[in-house]
Structures are given as structure tokens and as C-alpha cells.
Amino acid sequence: MExxxxxxxxxxxxxxLTPAEKRxxxxxxxxxxxxxxxxxAEFGSQAGAxxxxxxxxxxxxxxxxxxxxxxxxxxxxxxxAKSPLQRAQSSAAGPGGDDNFLGRFTxxxxxxxxxxxxxxxxxxxEAVCQRIAEAKGQCYLGGGRFTDFLAGxxxxxxxxxxxxxxxxxxxxxTRADQMIDVRPGDTAILFDVRxxxxxxxxxxxxxxxxxxxxxLVTDEWMSPVSRYAKLVLPCRTALDRTWxxxxxxxxxxxxxxxxxxxxxxxxxSKRIGSIEPGGVP
Amino acid sequence: MExxxxxxxxxxxxxxLTPAEKRxxxxxxxxxxxxxxxxxAEFGSQAGAxxxxxxxxxxxxxxxxxxxxxxxxxxxxxxxAKSPLQRAQSSAAGPGGDDNFLGRFTxxxxxxxxxxxxxxxxxxxEAVCQRIAEAKGQCYLGGGRFTDFLAGxxxxxxxxxxxxxxxxxxxxxTRADQMIDVRPGDTAILFDVRxxxxxxxxxxxxxxxxxxxxxLVTDEWMSPVSRYAKLVLPCRTALDRTWxxxxxxxxxxxxxxxxxxxxxxxxxSKRIGSIEPGGVP
DNA sequence: TCAATACTGAAACCACAATTTCAGAATGCG
DNA sequence: CGCATTCTGAAATTGTGGTTTCAGTATTGA
Numbered sequence: 001m002e003x004x005x006x007x008x009x010x011x012x013x014x015x016x017l018t019p020a021e022k023r024x025x026x027x028x029x030x031x032x033x034x035x036x037x038x039x040x041a042e043f044g045s046q047a048g049a050x051x052x053x054x055x056x057x058x059x060x061x062x063x064x065x066x067x068x069x070x071x072x073x074x075x076x077x078x079x080x081a082k083s084p085l086q087r088a089q090s091s092a093a094g095p096g097g098d099d100n101f102l103g104r105f106t107x108x109x110x111x112x113x114x115x116x117x118x119x120x121x122x123x124x125x126e127a128v129c130q131r132i133a134e135a136k137g138q139c140y141l142g143g144g145r146f147t148d149f150l151a152g153x154x155x156x157x158x159x160x161x162x163x164x165x166x167x168x169x170x171x172x173x174t175r176a177d178q179m180i181d182v183r184p185g186d187t188a189i190l191f192d193v194r195x196x197x198x199x200x201x202x203x204x205x206x207x208x209x210x211x212x213x214x215x216l217v218t219d220e221w222m223s224p225v226s227r228y229a230k231l232v233l234p235c236r237t238a239l240d241r242t243w244x245x246x247x248x249x250x251x252x253x254x255x256x257x258x259x260x261x262x263x264x265x266x267x268x269s270k271r272i273g274s275i276e277p278g279g280v281p
Numbered sequence: 282m283e284x285x286x287x288x289x290x291x292x293x294x295x296x297x298l299t300p301a302e303k304r305x306x307x308x309x310x311x312x313x314x315x316x317x318x319x320x321x322a323e324f325g326s327q328a329g330a331x332x333x334x335x336x337x338x339x340x341x342x343x344x345x346x347x348x349x350x351x352x353x354x355x356x357x358x359x360x361x362a363k364s365p366l367q368r369a370q371s372s373a374a375g376p377g378g379d380d381n382f383l384g385r386f387t388x389x390x391x392x393x394x395x396x397x398x399x400x401x402x403x404x405x406x407e408a409v410c411q412r413i414a415e416a417k418g419q420c421y422l423g424g425g426r427f428t429d430f431l432a433g434x435x436x437x438x439x440x441x442x443x444x445x446x447x448x449x450x451x452x453x454x455t456r457a458d459q460m461i462d463v464r465p466g467d468t469a470i471l472f473d474v475r476x477x478x479x480x481x482x483x484x485x486x487x488x489x490x491x492x493x494x495x496x497l498v499t500d501e502w503m504s505p506v507s508r509y510a511k512l513v514l515p516c517r518t519a520l521d522r523t524w525x526x527x528x529x530x531x532x533x534x535x536x537x538x539x540x541x542x543x544x545x546x547x548x549x550s551k552r553i554g555s556i557e558p559g560g561v562p
Numbered sequence: 563t564c565a566a567t568a569c570t571g572a573a574a575c576c577a578c579a580a581t582t583t584c585a586g587a588a589t590g591c592g
Numbered sequence: 593c594g595c596a597t598t599c600t601g602a603a604a605t606t607g608t609g610g611t612t613t614c615a616g617t618a619t620t621g622a
Contacts (some may be wrong), residue, residue, distance in 0.1 A: 009400040011513050018569060024501045029400070029515065034359045037318050039609060041347075050571040055611070066610060067320075067578090078315045080399070102406045105536040106398040109393040117387040127384045153430040172295060217398055243539055247532035248387075254526045255386040299599060306600085320579060331601040336581070347580060 004073055007032065009061045017060060024057040055059065080118045080123055092279045106235055108239050109247045111184035114141070115236035116248040127230050128257055131187060135162040140182070140203065140212070142168035143191030144200055147246065149254055150191050157257045161268035168203070175234035192223035193237060194244060204228040217226075217249055287353055288313065300342060305330045305338040307446065314354045321347055389520055391526045396517035397529040400501065408544075409512050410434055411498055412468060413454045416443040419494070421463065423449035424472035425481055431472050431498070431534055438538045442549035449484070465492035473497065473504035474518060475525060476478035485509040498530055 010025050017025060028035050035043055036052060044051045051206025064068040101196075121242055132139060139158070141151040151167060159165040169180055182188075188207050192200050204225045216229035219237040227230050235248040261268055292305050298306060308328025309316050315326055325332040336347060344350040356378040413420060419438070420519060424432040440446040449459055463469075469488050473481050482505055485495055489509045497510035507513050516529040540550055 005402060007400050008405070010513070011402070011507075012581095013403065014507050014513070020570060022503070025525045029503065030519065032358065032362075032400070032501075034355050034362070037351075037358075040611090041609070042573095050569060051610080052612085053341055053569090070318075073313045074318055077318075078312065081313075081315070100403055101540050102403060102437075102533075103398045105539060106532060109532045109535070113387045113391045113394070117384045120383060122381055122383060143370045146434060149430045149434040149437070152433070153427060156427055157431070169308050243534045245532070245535045245539075247528060247535055250531040251387060251390045251526070251528040252383075254390070254528055255383050256501060256522075258386060258526075259382050259526060301600060321581090322579070325601095332580080333582085333601060334599090337600095 005076060006036070006061065011196065013060050013062075017057065019054045020049045021057040021060060023047050024054050033077060036073045036077075037070060041096070042176055047111050070134075071108065105239075105273040109245055112236040112238070112245065113251055116234075116252060119234050119236060120252075124233060125255070125259070129259040129263055131213075131215070131223065132158065132162070132189075132256070133230070133260045134248060135164065135264065135267065137183065137186040138164045138166055138181070140166045140168060140178075140186065140188040141190075142188070142200070142203065143192070143196075147191035147193055147217075147249065150246070150249055151189070151251070154189065154253045157196055158260070160272055161261050161264050162271075179210065182207060182210045182212050182245035186210075187215065188212050188213040189217065190225055190229075191214045191218075191249065193219040193249070196223045196225070201225055217252060218248075219244065287342065288356055289318070291389065292311055294341050294343075298338065298372050299336045302338040304328055304339060305380065306444045314358060317353060322539065334499075341370075347429070353466060362492070376438040376556070381392065386520075390526060391519040393519070394532055395527065396501075397515075397533060400515050400517060405512055406536075406540070409514060410544055412440065412494075412496070412512070412539040413443070413470075413537070414492040414541045416445065416545065416548065418464065418467040419445045419447055419462070421447045421449060421467065421469040422471075423469070423481065423484065425476075425478035426530045427475070428472035428474055428530065430529055432470070435534050435538065441539070441553055442542050442545050443552075451530050457487075460487055460491065460550075463488060463491045463493050467491075467493040468496065469493050471510075472499075473506050474527060474530070475502055477504045477506070482506055498533060500530075 007029065009014065014022065014025060024043070025045045027043070029048070031046070035046055040051045040054050044054045047054065049057075058066055058069045061069065063072065102107045102248070105190070139162070140146070141153040141155045155165050155167045166178075166181075188204075190200060190204060199223055204216075205228060207214055208228045213231075214225070214229040215231045215233070216223060216225050216233070217233045219225065220234055222234060234254060235245040235252055236245060237248060285493055288310065291310065295303070295306060305324070308324070308330070312327070319327070321335050322331045323334045328335070330338075339347055339350045341348065344353065420437045420443070423429070436446050436448045445485040447459075447462075470487075471481060473487060476552045485497075485506045486509060487493055494512075495510040496507070496512045496514070497504060497506050498514045498516070499507065501515050503513070503515060512535060516533055518525040518527060518529060520526045
């Protein structure tokens with residue numbers, strides 16, 4: 001119990017917290033850990049709760065007093081400031097279990113992110129967003145076995161901000177009939193990573209024949225679809241010898257969504273407003 | 282003068298400081314910024330100076346009071362936690378062309394990754410993977426409007442390594458009939474991020490009533506579903522005031538997949554081998 | 563609908579931490 | 593060497609911020 005991170009304690013306790021206390025918890029997690037280092041009054045007002053509630057919240061976490069809680073926060077901060085080497089020694093060298101798998105995994109994923117940003121020329125990225133934002137013609141989306149979900153995620157967002165989004169759904173066999181609507185000047189965004197999907201390659205050939213322009217999102221080894229693509233966005237996916245990770249593709253998709261929304265805001269804001277008053281996710 | 286970092290002020294003032302004050306300065310820089318967030322008395326004793334000296338030191342730095350000095354420290358910390366994207370927005374709100382949107386976006390996303398790894402206790406992560414890997418009972422997956430794709434992605438991978446993966450598909454209305462199969466001891470992995478989905482909350486309540494154990498993947502503000510969840514994995518998603526990004530959830534999912542595969546390898550290898558000779562994506 | 567219970571924040575209270583004072587120690591200078 | 597000046601920390605003082613109480617409000621269940 002003693003050596004438990006504040007964040008961990010919140011997870012443990014969140015069940016028994018009352019609504020107002022949860023506001024405090026969320027406030028703290030959202031501005032972690034700084035808000036907890038402020039005086040109770042400020043903590044309270046920032047989190048939308050009274051000082052008394054904040055205090056009860058802290059007590060639920062198992063701290064004797066607010067200063068006690070703050071001490072824990074400071075110690076955590078100190079711990080975090082220690083050099084990565086120090087940290088690795090104290091945590092990762094644990095017995096038996098793979099103590100910090102998640103930390104190592106995310107660190108590598110972060111590397112991939114950085115690598116992807118370097119791999120993709122800004123002009124290419126910008127061109128893609130422009131093209132989507134100008135909303136001319138239909139825009140088709142499709143991917144392989146796993147990457148299809150990326151296509152789905154992207155479609156779910158983009159259909160909010162522009163008309164004419166279509167998704168190739170189902171297995172390759174049923175794709176042929178979805179092609180008949182494709183017209184010259186349409187856009188297709190395809191996802192293809194290693195163990196490249198042969199049916200996607202066919203689809204790409206077909207789309208090209210119909211004069212659609214292809215945007216390809218792929219990995220650093222470049223799907224053969226690139227042969228047909230007008231614009232290519234390659235991402236770093238290598239994790240280690242055996243694993244690839246598609247997190248960088250996902251983030252790229254989100255970046256495209258964000259940038260496209262910016263570009264298309266004049267039109268997009270109306271569409272969104274007409275559906276759900278408030279804004280975007 | 283106002284917008285100057287504390288460290289910078291120390292540097293400026295260091296030559297005017299008396300010996301004891303220098304000890305305070307040195308102490309603070311050595312344990313920056315935590316020591317400054319402690320009460321004066323502790324600061325003093327840690328740095329080998331009296332409270333009074335610490336106070337004079339702080340005053341030399343140009344702060345009206347000790348609390349004032351602490352506020353500056355906290356704001357700095359907050360600023361540092363802010364991602365490159367946010368910082369860029371506040372300062373480099375450049376003209377027309379957004380030169381390196383992608384770079385800033387990915388940098389931000391990488392920060393979220395790191396933040397998520399800190400927010401999730403390793404024990405929690407490990408417990409989740411264990412539970413999935415032991416492959417007891419059914420394992421259901423479901424999400425909200427956008428996060429449903431994460432559930433889909435996860436299922437597509439996990440069904441390779443263990444039996445009994447099921448996905449809540451379709452809209453809430455059709456969920457009720459999917460619940461009838463749920464049995465005590467089953468597992469449900471739910472995804473819920475801000476603009477929390479009320480229907481998911483219902484589903485969670487229902488699942489709990491049927492004695493299924495819930496694993497929740499959410500954002501730092503904690504979906505209300507956490508009330509029912511046995512295990513909670515919160516991720517950093519904040520991008521700026523208006524946008525959230527789910528890239529960190531995606532990477533978490535991939536980390537779970539990777540770790541679970543490791544844990545379940547004895548069983549998983551057979552399954553995979555029987556389908557596609559070679560390995561996993 | 564009503565009673566019982568739990569939750570919440572305003573205000574009073576109290577304690578402790580920030581500030582000030584001052585006498586003694588150290589340092590520098592005639 | 594001794595006076596003047598600056599520096600320093602112990603102790604008194606003050607005020608802010610933590611804590612507690614309590615009455616009002618919402619929530620739950622009968």
C-alpha cells in the first residue's frame with residue numbers, strides 16, 4: 001500500500017468515489033500532477049468541487065492529510081525526474097515477471113511515430129489533406145485484414161466533415177460490384193502493410209483503370225500498391241525482429257483527420273453543427 | 282521579467298546571493314523543481330539553510346512571496362507537460378501555411394504515449410494480459426462510436442491466439458440479445474472515451490449483473506463505466522482544448538496483443554500454426 | 563410520494579507554515 | 593586588534609490554507 005503511485009490509488013478507489021469526488025479525480029488526472037500540488041482551494045475550483053470534497057477525495061485515496069498527499073506527489077515527481085537508467089534499474093530488473101513491458105513497448109512506439117514524421121514529406125501530407133478537404137467526387141476507403149479497421153475509423157470521422165465518403169466493405173470477392181460506381185477523379189485511400197494483401201493490389205489496378213486517384217498508407221517496406229498511387233504515406237512500423245506495430249498508421253490517420261478538419265472547417269462546421277451541437281470528439 | 286523561468290532567474294541572481302542563499306539555490310537546482318514545491322522548512326533543511334534564508338533567497342529571485350514562487354514553479358511544470366503541439370499553437374500561430382503540422386502532431390502523440398505508460402500501473406497492465414491469456418470462458422469486446430474500431434482491431438488479432446473471442450456488433454439496440462450468452466466468469470473488454478456512450482454504461486451494468494468481469498480502456502477523465510470495471514487502463518488522449526486523439530489507446534491495444542501473445546504462446550503457437558504457416562503479422 | 567440516507571459546499575475553526583524580528587556570529591576594513 | 597557591517601538562524605508573530613462541522617440538497621428505495 002505504501003509504495004503505490006497516486007494514479008494507481010485513484011484507479012483502485014474510483015469505484016467508491018462519489019460524483020463530486022470523481023470530478024476531483026478527473027481533474028487531477030487531467031492535469032497530473034500539478035493540480036495536486038496547488039492549494040486545496042485552487043484544486044477545488046479548477047476541478048469543479050469544493051475544498052471539502054477535495055479533501056474527502058484525498059482521504060479516500062488513503063492519505064492521512066493533504067500535505068501527506070502532496071508529499072507523495074512530490075516524491076513521485078522526483079522519481080520520474082531520475083534518469084532513465086536509474087529508473088530502469090529500480091523497476092525493470094524485477095524478478096520473474098516482465099515488469100515494465102508497457103513502458104518499453106510505448107517507448108518503441110513513440111520512436112516509430114517520430115520516425116514516421118521524418119519519413120513523410122510535409123508536402124505529401126499536406127497534399128493528401130488538401131485533396132480530402134476539397135471534397136470533390138467520392139472518396140473510397142479500404143484496407144487489408146487488420147488495416148481495414150483503420151479505414152473504418154477514418155471513415156467514421158471523415159464522413160462528419162465531408163460528403164461522399166464510401167468504404168469498401170466485406171471481402172475482396174464482393175468488391176468488384178462496389179467498383180462500378182467509381183468515376184474519374186474520385187479518390188481512394190488504401191491501407192496496406194506487410195503481408196501485403198493481393199486483393200488490394202487488384203483493387204488498386206482496377207481503380208487506376210477507372211481513373212481514380214489513389215492515396216496509399218503503408219509501411220516502410222512499401223506495399224506494391226505504391227506503383228498505382230498518386231500519393232504515398234509510409235510509416236515506420238518495425239518494433240523488433242518479430243513484431244510490427246500499426247500505431248504509427250493510426251496516429252497518421254488521426255493527424256490527417258485533424259488537419260483535414262482544419263482545412264475544411266468552413267464547410268465542416270456546418271455539417272457537424274447540424275448533427276450534434278457541441279463540436280468534434 | 283514576468284515570464285522568466287525560475288531556473289533562469291537563479292542564473293541571473295546567483296552572483297548577488299550570499300553564501301547561505303547559494304546553498305538554497307544549489308539545493309533547488311539539484312532537486313528541481315520538487316524541492317521548491319515543499320514547505321519552506323523542508324526546503325531549508327534539505328538544502329542546509331534556515332527557513333528564513335530560503336525566504337530571502339526566493340525574494341532575491343523577484344517573487345513577492347513563497348506561495349507566489351511556488352505558483353511559478355507549478356506553472357512551469359504545467360507548461361513543460363504541455364505538448365509541443367500546444368506550445369506551438371500558442372506561440373507559432375504562424376501565417377497561412379502550417380509548415381510542419383504532422384511533425385507537431387506526432388510529437389504530441391508521442392507525449393501521450395509516454396503519459397499513458399505513466400498513468401497505467403504495470404501491475405494493472407499485466408493483470409489484464411494474464412486474464413486474456415488464460416483464455417477462460419468467453420471474452421467479449423465492444424466500444425463506442427469511434428472506439429468500436431479498436432475493439433474490432435483487437436478482436437481480429439486476439440481470435441488468432443485464443444478461442445472464445447466475441448464482439449458486440451451493431452448498435453446498442455441489438456446488444457440485448459447478444460447478452461444472453463454471457464456467463465459468470467466471462468470477460469468483457471470495453472472501450473469508452475469522452476463523450477462517453479450511455480449505451481455502453483448500460484451494457485456494463487448488464488454485464489456486471491451477469492457476473493462478467495469488465496476490463497475498461499478509457500481516457501484520462503475516466504469513463505463512468507469504471508464504476509463497474511475490475512481493471513481500468515486509462516490513456517492520455519488530450520491534444521489541445523478541442524481535440525482528443527486515440528492513438529495512445531491504439532498503441533495500448535497493440536501492447537496488450539503483444540504481451541498476451543507472449544504469455545499465451547504455448548497455446549497460441551498451435552492455433553496460429555494451424556491456420557497460416559509463418560507467424561503473426 | 564415520502565422517508566431515509568448519502569452527498570455537498572458554506573462557513574467557522576484551528577493549526578501550521580510563511581513571515582518578521584532580533585540578537586549573536588561571521589566577515590571585512592580601518 | 594577592534595569597530596562596523598553584513599549575514600544568519602532561533603524564536604515570536606501573523607496570516608493563509610487545511611480541517612471540521614453542519615445544514616441544505618440530491619438521491620435512493622419503499
